[in-house]
Amino acid sequence: MGDAPTEKGDASRYVGSPLFVGSDIIDEDFAAIRDILLAGRGFDLDGYKDRCIKRRIAARIRNLNCPSTASYIALLADNDAEQEELIEALTIHVSQFFRNPSTFRVLEESILPDLLRKSRGRSELRIWSVGCAGGEEPYSLALLCDELCTSRDQVSIIGTDISADILKKARTGLYEAHRLVEVPESALVQYFSLEDTKYRLNSHIRSKVRFFRHNILQDRRFSQIDLILCRNMLIYFSRQEQERILRSLAAALVPDGLLVLGRAETMVSDSRELFSCVDPTERIYRKRIDEPSPLDV
Numbered sequence: 452m453g454d455a456p457t458e459k460g461d462a463s464r465y466v467g468s469p470l471f472v473g474s475d476i477i478d479e480d481f482a483a484i485r486d487i488l489l490a491g492r493g494f495d496l497d498g499y500k501d502r503c504i505k506r507r508i509a510a511r512i513r514n515l516n517c518p519s520t521a522s523y524i525a526l527l528a529d530n531d532a533e534q535e536e537l538i539e540a541l542t543i544h545v546s547q548f549f550r551n552p553s554t555f556r557v558l559e560e561s562i563l564p565d566l567l568r569k570s571r572g573r574s575e576l577r578i579w580s581v582g583c584a585g586g587e588e589p590y591s592l593a594l595l596c597d598e599l600c601t602s603r604d605q606v607s608i609i610g611t612d613i614s615a616d617i618l619k620k621a622r623t624g625l626y627e628a629h630r631l632v633e634v635p636e637s638a639l640v641q642y643f644s645l646e647d648t649k650y651r652l653n654s655h656i657r658s659k660v661r662f663f664r665h666n667i668l669q670d671r672r673f674s675q676i677d678l679i680l681c682r683n684m685l686i687y688f689s690r691q692e693q694e695r696i697l698r699s700l701a702a703a704l705v706p707d708g709l710l711v712l713g714r715a716e717t718m719v720s721d722s723r724e725l726f727s728c729v730d731p732t733e734r735i736y737r738k739r740i741d742e743p744s745p746l747d748v
């Protein structure tokens with residue numbers, strides 16, 4: 452470790468101490484922090500891209516005015532609340548309703564109508580927003596479905612995220628105006644009400660999305676999903692983990708189910724064999740229908 456350990460305790464003790472001014476974390480300290488989060492919260496730092504994670508850990512140490520990385524590690528070891536705070540600091544929840552509007556246009560004009568047509572006669576259409584942050588993405592899908600569905604259609608929308616805090620916010624459905632800039636004026640009037648300076652999504656749309664805390668790197672996956680949106684989350688993971696995540700998303704989809712990635716994301720090497728590209732600009736992929744192996748027949 453970088454520095455001699457100090458006693459354990461809460462963060463306020465460090466106010467007035469000489470500050471940790473580093474911007475990087477040495478490998479041994481990183482490993483110690485990783486082990487604590489893995490044992491305490493089941494959160495594995497190894498899957499994330501090293502550089503940005505280390506910078507954010509350093510920023511957290513500076514924000515707490517900890518004098519050294521070692522003292523921070525001692526603080527973290529026995530402190531569930533700080534472990535949660537660190538996970539919060541490491542995850543970025545930037546989102547917006549109808550983020551990348553052209554993607555939502557394709558969803559509205561072709562993908563969702565098509566899926567709804569196919570789902571008629573089956574029990575329900577199943578949609579999963581992975582890394583859903585404050586709910587902007589699954590609620591955008593719920594708004595589209597509200598417009599497109601007939602009374603006979605059954606749609607189940609699930610939003611999952613690793614952060615318990617952001618899911619709490621998602622359930623309240625209360626948003627600052629800048630999250631809503633892509634919501635058409637008519638929808639703003641129809642579905643939201645102004646509360647002080649924020650906008651509350653109405654309970655009818657909120658009730659259409661179920662939120663669950665879920666770590667995509669380790670928790671049991673959902674199944675029989677028709678459409679998965681996994682946008683602006685893969686970029687935080689190493690290539691190896693991206694591949695593992697894409698495999699598990701493929702396994703969660705029905706045979707010809709669809710996957711939408713973020714605009715800055717793409718299929719990594721081996722996962723290309725699992726999906727064919729439907730729309731290269733909007734990063735929409737279709738799961739390839741499994742060829743039955745001779746053993747399955």
Ligand SMILES: C[S@@+](CC[C@H](N)C(=O)[O-])C[C@H]1O[C@@H](n2cnc3c(N)ncnc32)[C@H](O)[C@@H]1O
Pocket residue numbers: 542543544545546547550581582583584585588611612613614617665666667668681682683684713
């Ligand atoms: C930048 S937001 C993307 C929000 C939304 N999908 C969008 O494109 O606007 C990334 C989200 O991924 C979540 N996340 C990070 N690691 C995760 C993990 N291992 N499992 C599930 N969610 C995770 C973060 O908490 C964050 O809310």
